[in-house]
Every structure is written in structure tokens, then in C-alpha cells.
Amino acid sequence: MSVNPALDQLQAYPFTRMRALLAGIEANADFAAVNLAVGEPKHPVPALIKEALVSQLDTLSNYPLTRGSEALREAITAYLQRRYRLQHINSSDQVLPVNGTREALFAIAQCLIERKPDATVLMPNPFYQIYEGAALLAGAKPVYLNTSHDNGFLPNIDRITPEQWRHCQLFYLCSPGNPSGAVAPASLLQRLLDLSDQYQFTLVADECYAEIYPQDATPPLGLLALAEATGRTDYRNCLVFHSLSKRSNAPGLRSGFVAGDARLLEQFLKYRTYHGCAMSPPSQHASACAWQDDEHVIENRRLYGEKFDAVIDILKPVIDIQAPEAGFYLWLNIGAADTAFAKRLYQQYNVTVLPGSYLSRKADGINPGAGYIRIALVADLAHCADAATRIRDCIQR
Secondary structure, three states, X not given: OOOOHHHHHXXXXXXXXXXXXXXXXXXXXXXXOEEOOOOOOOOOOOHHHHHHHHHOHHHHHOOOOOOOOHHHHHHHHHHHHHHHOOOOOOOOOOEEEEOHHHHHHHHHHHHHOOOOOOOEEEEEEOOOHHHHHHHHHOOOEEEEEEOOHHHOOOOOHHHOOHXXXXXXXXXXXXXXXXXXXXXXXXXXXXXXXHHHHHHOOEEEEEOOOOOOOOXXXXXXXXXXXXXXXXXXXXXXXXXXXXXXXHHOOOHHHOOEEEEEOHHHHHHHHHHHHHHOOOOOHHHHHHHHHHHHOOHHHHHHHHHHHHHHHHHHHHHOOOOOOOOOOOOOEEEXXXXXXXXXXXXXXXXXXXXXXXXXXXXXXXXXXXXXXXXXXEEEOOOOHHHHHHHHHHHHHHHHO
């Protein structure tokens, strides 16, 4: 049997490793199970999405367009104009609907990477596992940029050599970051834009957590907004990826978009036409309704804010903790082996969290996720507070 040899380079997904870690361990039945390992939103799906889906079920008899309906592209464009104050974005060739950011973040590498022996893809470390898999299956080498407390959990691009820049074809940037919630400042984005001009690589900005931030905070800056503000009105070398999974609590809808450089999106549309990944007509209609509404997003932020306040208040007596700039994760340095702590927490308190070392690779002699756990505050307030109390007790013991 012949298979793509790059498949052998793929490592087990973090949740596969977590299941293996906990296999055979009996959780303490005195506690109800609370799973805070997976970033799957548990807030209610907005009624407007469900109603829109049902209202368009008859359109399942139609083949959908890969480039999406005009109504959906216009709704996305209006969202970008509203959220990021973009003046030059257009719905005709700078916006492309996709089946969630996961599918698109993987596919963009297959589309844009030129298969050369020295091709590389730069990415933060820890990282969303799709970046690595996308690079490997596109025939490129991942280059891991350690993010730590010392560098604000942002990629330290000063450590990248001119030779590495010359071989770079894609740069994956996650802002707000997963798992840390760190937001890339304008200074970092501007430097990356300048470097993309010099070395001609594509900036792939994963911004799927951009709508989850403290209610009284400034919304996270987006790559296209910075590009336009500095005169790059064609968004050259820039692609941003957004999703309704986190913004609208609808991960099962599998709906998002890519926006930016029309030259790159033209090629991506060609790729996707052959890929056969058009979004169904009811999903397109429901997505358009979701992108047009901001009220449910405001409520979403309020709910996450309540949970962060409660959980941080419970944990701060026993661990150094602060709210992230954005996103719904807590990235906790527990000062101990992360896998051992995760096992003990599950066995003794029936709470599941993700070991940080499973989200990163060893680079420059260290695994920057080691000693951390990722806590996804996706359950309701009562369950998050209960789990925080158990985590506090586990740390104290």
C-alpha cells in the first residue's frame, strides 16, 4: 500500500495523548466529572442561527458555490468594516467563506507552499496542532518559535536568522494566542509586515478568539486593521482567519472565513474548487445572520468575564494567576510536571485539563509548554467555579 510518507511525521493529537495518559485511571466518583481540556464552547447556540438553519432547509437541493453566496460575503465584509473599521475591504475578491478555521488553516499551506527541499513554515510554540500538520503535509519543515512568560508569550522574531527568513513561505501567527491569550501588538505586526515584504512570505493570522476579551478592554488588534492603517490597503501578503465556533458558540456549524490579499485568495479559491469544500446553503444563510448580529457576542463576553472573575478569585491564593488579554483559556504554570498533575487532578478530583507539554515541541533545548496546564473555561459558571475549587485543593495537596 502506498501512502503519503509525510503522514509518518505527524504526532498524536493532544487529546489522543491525553486519553492515553488517563487510560486505566479511575476518577474519584465522589466528584461529578468536569472537562476543561477541550476548547469547545458550551454557551447556548444563538436562536437566530438555529432559526436561520431551519428556514433554509429546502435549499439543500441546491449545489452551493465554493466562493459562497453574495449575501454571506457581504455580511462578512460588513462585520470586518464594523469590527476593525476597514475601509478598503470588498466582498468580491477579498473575502472567502470556509468550513471553519481548522479546515482552512490546514488547506492554505497545501495551496500556497512551493514544494522545495528548504521550504519552512514558522509558528509559535506552543501552537494549534493544525499548523504543524499543515506544514508537514505540504512538504515544508516547521520552525518552532518558543513563547514564554519572558517574551510575553509572543514569538520572538529576533531569534530568526536571515537564512530562516529566506526559506520561510508561511508564518502562522495566533492572536489572541492559544493557549496564552496574548495579543500581538502593533509593533510586532508591523515588523512582520516589513519582513514579509523583504522575504516574500505569507502572514497567516489565526484570529478566531478575537471576539472574546474583557468587556472593559480594548478589542484585540487585527492584522488587516494594522495593514490598512499603515497604507497597505491591498492587504498584500496578509490573510486572516475567523470562525463562528468561538464567536457564536457554534463549533458544529463549521463556518468561518478567510480575508485579505486578493491575489492569494484567488489561488485559494481555485484550490478549494477542486477540494470540494463548499459550505451548505443553510449554513451559509445561518452564518450570514450570525455575522450581522453583535448582541449575542456581547453576552458571550459577559459570561466568560464572570467565569474568569470567579475562577481567578478561587485560585489566586495558591498560584500566580492573572486573566489573559483575550480568549477563554487559563495558561497556568503549576511549577510541577504537567502530565503528573493532570493525572492526579483527574484521579483525585475528576477534573480534566490539558498538559501544556502536549501543545508544544522541544525547541532550543526546552519544551515551553512543560510545567503548564491549559484550562478551557467553557463549562457554565457553577461547574467552572467547582472545578477551580478542586484544582486549588489539588495544588495545596
